[in-house]
Structure formats: structure tokens, C-alpha cells
Amino acid sequence: MPKQKVDESFIILQSLKLFRKQSYYHTSMSDIASACGLQKGSLYHYFPSKEALMKKVIITVHQYFKDTVFFHAYDKKKSPTKRLELLFESAEKIFMDDETGSLMGNVGVETALMIPEFADLVKQFFTDFFHAVKTIYLDKYSEEIANELAERSVAEIEGSLMFARVFNDHSFLKNSIKRILSRTETKAKSTLK
Amino acid sequence: MPKQKVDESFIILQSLKLFRKQSYYHTSMSDIASACGLQKGSLYHYFPSKEALMKKVIITVHQYFKDTVFFHAYDKKKSPTKRLELLFESAEKIFMDDETGSLMGNVGVETALMIPEFADLVKQFFTDFFHAVKTIYLDKYSEEIANELAERSVAEIEGSLMFARVFNDHSFLKNSIKRILSRTETKAKSTLK
Amino acid sequence: MPKQKVDESFIILQSLKLFRKQSYYHTSMSDIASACGLQKGSLYHYFPSKEALMKKVIITVHQYFKDTVFFHAYDKKKSPTKRLELLFESAEKIFMDDETGSLMGNVGVETALMIPEFADLVKQFFTDFFHAVKTIYLDKYSEEIANELAERSVAEIEGSLMFARVFNDHSFLKNSIKRILSRTETKAKSTLK
Amino acid sequence: MPKQKVDESFIILQSLKLFRKQSYYHTSMSDIASACGLQKGSLYHYFPSKEALMKKVIITVHQYFKDTVFFHAYDKKKSPTKRLELLFESAEKIFMDDETGSLMGNVGVETALMIPEFADLVKQFFTDFFHAVKTIYLDKYSEEIANELAERSVAEIEGSLMFARVFNDHSFLKNSIKRILSRTETKAKSTLK
């Protein structure tokens, strides 16, 4: 194990893991402290409240998606098909990963429904997700169709993510992504013809 | 308003409303008692624990979907298209409804992830949902395609439901259902040809 | 010891004692619970918060003063001198008493300065105190003089109370009251002549 | 603003302001550190504990009153009346001043009641205050009367100070001082005649 530097980002990472595994409301500041090798009170040197910590977690995940997933959509050097593939495949990788994965898919939504400030952050995440996917589709389709396809894809991904967790079976998400990618190819072909 | 008989099913209904509005963890036994015009302690004459109550709520919702939504899938007197339409439109009605709506979409999943016994019940619900949708598709498609279409539809519905709540905008769900229905028609046409 | 019925007024009384002995901020809900033979959490069946409890304590003391002290001022059957005597002597008795005594003199003010809602209640207490004393003086003096005498007397009482506590010497208060009463006699004589 | 040297007396001054504004118990070491432009830990280079700091604050205020207020009483070159006037008017100025004012009137007493070592310091302050006032009265009155007049005056001042703060109205103190001074004149006149 690498030496654990306890700093803000380390705490955020540990919190993220716990929130994902146990949900926000089942993760106590005590749990987080333990995971960081700290005392409860020490956390408050870094974050003024549990809520503030959660916000940073959401923002961190959002940023991580921007840098690792969404950016593919805007890489104009690659073909739309390739971009879509890279985007969803990188998303899949993160969602499957136990560490950072699907915070947004479940915890985010769960908390967003209760705490308005979380809702804003979660909305921003999904809005960015939509926008990235739509941007790719816009290369081939009209505004309207691109919009619909994006909405559909992202919704399906999120629904699958939910099933993946409830059924504890990753293939829901895998199949979903496979479908989205293949569907596009077909559609692309038929439309471009 | 007729005088409300306080019995098991009345408590289940009140709990359902609260769980849906506030989530399971933000709804205290006290809240439920108040909503039922009872004292906290009295609830324990009907249910041995909050968890047991929640299980009954899930089972009740499941049964309600069976009777009101899923049964359309098995009504062989109607065309597949009609059955699909009836199924999703009745689902939409329930999801939109503030009372019983999307317990499964959010609360169910949130809790399912924390309490294994809830997970089983939620799985059964989604399994039935899949099965119903798949049954309709089987009238026209192969096992494999029907399976895929069902998975896709239900996932999309659930994802849309999530967005509808997070963005506080019902049109996500409406559009989703519209898409699923129209997509089928198209597909049906082209495949049946 | 009489059997202790734990009810709202019993808790208020125990809290009053502790607040007076230890100040509001040095009295924890745990302390109060112990004094009542309860668990910390049980207190919240009676009062929604420590602040709410303190408010009831202040109100209770205020009411006690109304019934036991201030009312003398309005007993028109007695002479002004007698009324003043009864008023201050009954006040002295309460202030000396370890149980209910000088909550207003110290704790009240201390907290009033920090919590606006307490300030209002404490103001009302002192306003009533002023009014009672002034009413007596009005029997013999003009509005202006009565006002001044009342302000002076109550201020002196409160200051003496403070000294009595700091120096742990009741005679400050005793002397103060003696002075006020004798002063009036003198003044009365000279003015009435 | 000149660059502030952070030294013991600077910290004492900042603490004084905060204790007065927020009370001793509502002022954290953190608050004090911030007000001094320091980190919490750094305070402990100057004072071994919060209590020790408070003691120095009380002593400082006491010394300040000696130099600025009480000394008037012993200035034999001026008339008793003039000395009394100077004493109370300088006291009023300090009490009204937001910076150093009435620490003794409220914070001092509040804490004195809880921490015996504070009580001693506060007693010494009031003893000096008494002594100064009494010294002036002794020029004209017997030991006994001087004592009584001093006790009365100081008590009335402290009581008025309390009201001034609770009612947030400086005129209580102003009137009180006016009364004490005019009363003396009258009394002086009548007695000296």
C-alpha cells in the first residue's frame, strides 16, 4: 500500500468509495474518518460539514467524467462512431470500477431528491452527459433526432446501471452499451445511404 | 372525507406516500404515525419493524403493478401493439401519480442497495416487469430480440423516471414512452413486411 | 422526598435549578436528564430543544414572579408603603432561595445577550418588574418621579443581586432592599408634608 | 492602519472585544486567533490556556479602570463633587465604548459565577470600584453613610448596565449616572447646610 497522504483529495476518494458502497445516509462521518485513519473531528479541518464534503465528491466525480469520458465527444479528429464508442466504453469502465463508479447513478440521485443543492450538481452532471452524447449525434443527425437519441441513450445507460446494481450483474450495463453502439451503426448506415 | 379506518392497508398506503416523497431513510416511524393519526408505538401493533413495513409496501406496489399494468401483457385478446400501449400508458399513469408512483424507481433501488431483503423484492418486481414486456415482444420477435427489446425498454423507462425526478420534469418519462411505442410500430412494420 | 412525577413542570424545575447553579451553557441536556432520572433522549419528548426548554423556564419564573411578587403592587387594599414592602420582601425571599432564585438576574441576562428570543422574554420580565414598582410609586409621585424611582430601585436590586452572587454574600441584596424601603419612607414623609 | 504587532497585549485586546461582544463561552480560541491574524495553535505560545487568557483580560480591564476611572477618586486637588463627576463620567465613557466596555458588567460576572479564579479577580475589581466611590463620599459623610452610598451607586450602575444591554438602550446607564450625580448634589447641599 502506498503511503497515505491525508489531504483533501484523499478524504474525497475515501468518501466516494463509502458513499457508493453504503449510500450517503448510511455513511457516517465516523466511517469516513476510520477509512482515512483519522478521528471524527479531524475531518472538520478539511470540510465544514458532511454536506460540503458530499458536494466536493460530486464535483470531483463530475470533473473526472469530463476529463475521462465526456471529452471524447469533442475530439473532432475522430469519427462520430469512434467518439461514441470511446465515450461509452470509458463510461462503462468507470461505472464498473468499484472505486469511483456509479456515484451519480444511485447515490447522486438518491441524495439529489432530498437535498436541493445536490440536485443542482447532479443535474449539471447529467446535462453535461446529455450534451456530450448529443454533440456526437449532431454530426450525423438533425437537432431533433440528436436530442432524442441522446436522451434515450443516457436514460438507458442510467436504467441499466440501476439494474446492474440491483441484480448485481454487470452485463445489464454491458449489453446496454453494446446496443447503443450497434444501433447507431445500423442507423448511421441506413440514414447515410 | 369518509372516516378512515386505520388498518394495515391504510398504514401501507400512507407509508408508501411518504417513502416516495421523502425516501425511506427520511421517513421516520413518527412521520408515518402522524400521517395515520396514530402514535408511534401503535404502529408496532401492525408491523413488527420499519423494515417489515417497507417490505409490505414493496409487495403491495408490486401487486398493484401486476393487477393494473403487467396484466395487459397477457391479455391475448388484444394485439401486441395495443397491449404494449396499454402497459406503458398505465405505467406512466402510475409513475406520474404523486401517491403510489415511482416507489420502485428510486426508493426501491436506494433501499435495495442497502438491505438485501429489499433487493430480492425489488428484483422480483423488475423481473415481472421484464417478463411482461418481453411476453408482448415474443409475439413478433425471436426470444433473443424480445429479450433485448424488453431490457432496453424497461431500462429506458427507469432511467427516464430518474431524470423526471431529478429535473422535476415529467416530459422525460412521457417522451420515453412515446419513443418506445413508436419505435415498436416502425420496427414492427419493417420486420413484419 | 415526595414521589417524583416526571412531567413537564418537574423537568422545568430541575432545569431551573441547574441553569441557576451552573449557567445555561454549562448545563448539558445530559445534566438535566440525570437530574430528572431520565436518559438524555427522553427529554425530547417534552421539549423539542434545549432552547425551547429554556424559554419555558424563563416563562415559568416570570409567571412565578407575577403570582408571588408583582401582584402585591396591584393590591389596592394595602397602603403604598406596605405594598412596596411586600413586593421587595417577597422578591428577596425568592432571590435568596437556591431553587428558583435569581435566574433572571444572571442566567437570564447572560443568555439574553446571546439569543434574541431569550432577550425578548427577559425584557418582558423586567418590564413587568418596572411596571409593578412604578405603579406603587404613582400613588404618591408624579409620573416622572415614579418612573425614575422605579428604574432606580430595580436597577439597584439587580446590581445587588449580582454582587450577592459574586461575593457570595446575601447582605448586598438585603441592604439594598432595606435602603429602598427606608428611602421611600423618608421621601414620602418629606414630600407628603 | 499601522501594521499590527502581534504580541500579548494585542491578543488581550482582541479577546476583550470578542468576549464582550459574544461572551466568554461563545468565543472560541479559533475566533480569537482569526481576530489576531493567527492560527489557533499560535495562541498557545502566548497563553497556556483560554482561562489564563481570560484572567489577563480581566486584569487588564481592571488596570485600565484604575488608571482611567478610579484614580479620579484620589485626586485630592479636586472637589468631591468634581471627583465623583469625573469618576462616573469616565466610567460611562468606557461602558458605552464597544471595545473595552462593560466586560465586568456582564462577561465578568457570568464567568465569575462558574470559575472561582475569575470570581476572585472580579471581586477585586468591584472592591476597588467600591473603594474609590466610598473614598469620595468619605470627604463629606460618615464611614457608614459613605459605605452605603457607595454600595448603592455601584449597584445601581451595574444594574443599569445590565438593562442597557438587555434593552439595547444606553439611556438606562446615562440616567443612572445623572441620578447619582444630582442626588449627591442635593444631598450634599442639604447636608452641608
Add this chain to the structure above:
DNA sequence: AATGAATGAGAGTTCATTCAT
């Protein structure tokens, strides 16, 4: 002298649950 991370005890509060009445 100054920092700032860390402590650890304790604060007020919530809540599912129990049980005598």
C-alpha cells in the same frame, strides 16, 4: 514564533423500538 493537522471528549439531537398502562 508560527503552523496546521490531529486529537478526544462532549455537545445537542434523532429515532426505531419497547412496554406498562
Add this chain to the structure above:
DNA sequence: TATGAATGAACTCTCATTCAT
């Protein structure tokens, strides 16, 4: 069946204090 007082464990958060750097 219904009550409501009581529990006790858990929660988030505060804070004076310590100490290696």
C-alpha cells in the same frame, strides 16, 4: 387496540488543547 413515556445507540458537529515541523 392504543398510548406515550422511556430507552440507548447513533448521529453531526464543536472545541480547547497538543505537537511535529
